[in-house]
Amino acid sequence: MPAIDLLYSIDVRAKLDLFLSVAERDPLPRGISCRHTLLTRPIVEELRRRGLAVVAWTVDDLDRAQELADWGVDGITTHRVAELREALRH
Numbered sequence: 489m490p491a492i493d494l495l496y497s498i499d500v501r502a503k504l505d506l507f508l509s510v511a512e513r514d515p516l517p518r519g520i521s522c523r524h525t526l527l528t529r530p531i532v533e534e535l536r537r538r539g540l541a542v543v544a545w546t547v548d549d550l551d552r553a554q555e556l557a558d559w560g561v562d563g564i565t566t567h568r569v570a571e572l573r574e575a576l577r578h
Contacts, residue, residue, distance in 0.1 A: 499526075519542060521565075522544060545564070
C-alpha cells in the first residue's frame with residue numbers, strides 16, 4: 489500500500505491555534521487543509537517553516553488565489569479549477 493500524506497482540516501481560528509500548538513509535539517501531520525480566510529502571510533510562512541504542506545479551501549476568487557500562491561501555499565481547492573489554473577500559470 490502506498491504511503492498517504494495526512495493533513496488536518498481546519499475551519500475555524502481556534503482549531504488553527506490548537507493545531508499550531510499540537511504540531512510542535514505531533515510528528516504525524518504532513519500539513520493542513522485550511523479554510524482560506526484563516527490564512528495570512530505570517531501563518532503560511534510559519535507553517536511552511538515547520539515543514540508542513542498548506543492547502544487552502546475553497547478559493548473561487550482569482551485575486552485571493554494569486555495572493556495565496558504568492559505566499560507559498562502548496563495547494564488550493566476551488567470550484568473554478570480551469571480558470572484558476574490558467575490564471576496562476578502566468
